[in-house]
Amino acid sequence: MIxxxxxxxxxxxxxxxxxxxxxxxxxxxxxxxNVTILKHNIxxxxxxxxxxxxxxxxxxxxxxxxxxxxxxxxxxxxxxLLCTPITLRELWLGKVIGxxxxxxxxxxxxxxxxxxxxxxxxxxxxxAYLAIAIPVIIASAIGILGLLQYALGMRQIQILxxxxxxxxxxxxxxxxxxxxVPGNSIMSWWSLxxxxxxxxxxxxxxxxxxxxxxxxxxxxxxI
Amino acid sequence: xxxxxxxxxxxxxxxxxxxVLHDVTFHVRRGAVFGLLGPNGAGKTTTIxxxxxxxxxxxxxxxxxxxxxxxxxxxRNRVGxxxxxxxxxxxxxxxxxxxxxxxxxxxxxRVEREKKIKELLELVGLYEVRGLKxxxxxxxxxxxLALARAIIRNxxxxxxxxxTSGLDVEARVIxxxxxxxxxxxxxxxxxxxxxxxxxxxxxxxxxxxxVKGRVIACDAIENLLIKSSEQLVEVYFVNGSxxxxxxxxxxxxxxxxxxxxxxxRVAVLVSGDPSRLLSDLVGMGFKVVEARRxxxxxxxxxxxxxxxxxx
Numbered sequence: 299m300i301x302x303x304x305x306x307x308x309x310x311x312x313x314x315x316x317x318x319x320x321x322x323x324x325x326x327x328x329x330x331x332n333v334t335i336l337k338h339n340i341x342x343x344x345x346x347x348x349x350x351x352x353x354x355x356x357x358x359x360x361x362x363x364x365x366x367x368x369x370x371x372x373x374x375x376x377x378x379l380l381c382t383p384i385t386l387r388e389l390w391l392g393k394v395i396g397x398x399x400x401x402x403x404x405x406x407x408x409x410x411x412x413x414x415x416x417x418x419x420x421x422x423x424x425x426a427y428l429a430i431a432i433p434v435i436i437a438s439a440i441g442i443l444g445l446l447q448y449a450l451g452m453r454q455i456q457i458l459x460x461x462x463x464x465x466x467x468x469x470x471x472x473x474x475x476x477x478x479v480p481g482n483s484i485m486s487w488w489s490l491x492x493x494x495x496x497x498x499x500x501x502x503x504x505x506x507x508x509x510x511x512x513x514x515x516x517x518x519x520x521i
Numbered sequence: 522x523x524x525x526x527x528x529x530x531x532x533x534x535x536x537x538x539x540x541v542l543h544d545v546t547f548h549v550r551r552g553a554v555f556g557l558l559g560p561n562g563a564g565k566t567t568t569i570x571x572x573x574x575x576x577x578x579x580x581x582x583x584x585x586x587x588x589x590x591x592x593x594x595x596x597r598n599r600v601g602x603x604x605x606x607x608x609x610x611x612x613x614x615x616x617x618x619x620x621x622x623x624x625x626x627x628x629x630x631r632v633e634r635e636k637k638i639k640e641l642l643e644l645v646g647l648y649e650v651r652g653l654k655x656x657x658x659x660x661x662x663x664x665x666l667a668l669a670r671a672i673i674r675n676x677x678x679x680x681x682x683x684x685t686s687g688l689d690v691e692a693r694v695i696x697x698x699x700x701x702x703x704x705x706x707x708x709x710x711x712x713x714x715x716x717x718x719x720x721x722x723x724x725x726x727x728x729x730x731x732v733k734g735r736v737i738a739c740d741a742i743e744n745l746l747i748k749s750s751e752q753l754v755e756v757y758f759v760n761g762s763x764x765x766x767x768x769x770x771x772x773x774x775x776x777x778x779x780x781x782x783x784x785x786r787v788a789v790l791v792s793g794d795p796s797r798l799l800s801d802l803v804g805m806g807f808k809v810v811e812a813r814r815x816x817x818x819x820x821x822x823x824x825x826x827x828x829x830x831x832x
Contacts, residue, residue, distance in 0.1 A: 302624040378608025
């Protein structure tokens, strides 16, 4: 059942113009970053930069795509889906996977491009971070966002969107500012473990809570 | 075998302490097309949502096929729905939408799915546009596709909430024919919520009239029309002068509300049982050639009942 939802989400993503705008935003940001670095000859740590920026870009792309969840709720599609044999948890999980995959792809491709341009050689920690931690971080962010979008009313969702958008850009701004401060790499097995643990905890909490979310809550928060 | 396919007994629903359904009771037998009639805000959609398990009842019983669909995946597999929203994905084509739902309902074989989808798209007249994204569809096309989606798994029970809303005449006929066919040939039980009285009269065998969250009438349409407090009877006399004289005498009877003459024919609006009219006329010495009760429209009966509730 989850596979059916994932497949449908991917199909919709390919046809969704918001994926293009997400990709374009990420590409513009990285181009600007590259130009700034080259222009001011800034010395920075590639690993630290990737550590912060990769999840931010992935979550930003996922955040753009997750607007589909709100649209489906507003248009009553979720209501119809809840009348089918699909359970709410399956629906949520299918959507989380279906939205994480393209978001991860955007984040990974842009980071790989950035890394190649900086002529950086990937080490084991970096590979593990990009291959395991990044998708889990994105999935946990989309997971908790999806849960809140199902549970909250439309006005509350609007406020939530502003908060997420503002937070993401503040983080990106602070990360870019840190570029001018030289220091050791934050990337290590330990930091990777911490990030992975936090993300998995968030994902597990969302996974648990979604099964306890009442159908009535979803239906009555459409307006 | 479950006696009642849909059982609603003493159903009460409150939102933030405000009652929207008060002691709603009705039963639907297998293969029936049951109409849920009522003005906007009467509680039709709330009743359907409770039956589908989308809302929890405050008290009372609301069962479909003997159970609650929200608690039983197998039960949801036997139920089809067309809610007020179409439940379709705008970015997917008509074919892809049906394919998604077919897979959700457990149709695993690709060949079987394609055959079923083709059959359904032809049935609702959308086969030619199967490759078009639903986002480009008109409201009528979306509604027809929603109906095809609802019956993709040959449901035993079908919930239709305003299925013909926004449809043109041709689409209405398609929906009506489909509902009739599903009920008569396939034995599907259908709960048809609408405020389109003409449609309900053509399609439903029994109706429940909901006003302000209360069932004010529940019976077969024919019975409701007969039970209606006002009845119209046409009486044919031998000649016009007899008819004229009869009008004068009829006005004296307390149960006669209104009389209108057209040559030897008199239309009499009576309150309560109309059979006494003929015996009274004969008792008065009139020669009655023919007397027949005129069937009132459902619309007239509906307005009578709804106005009686102060709606």
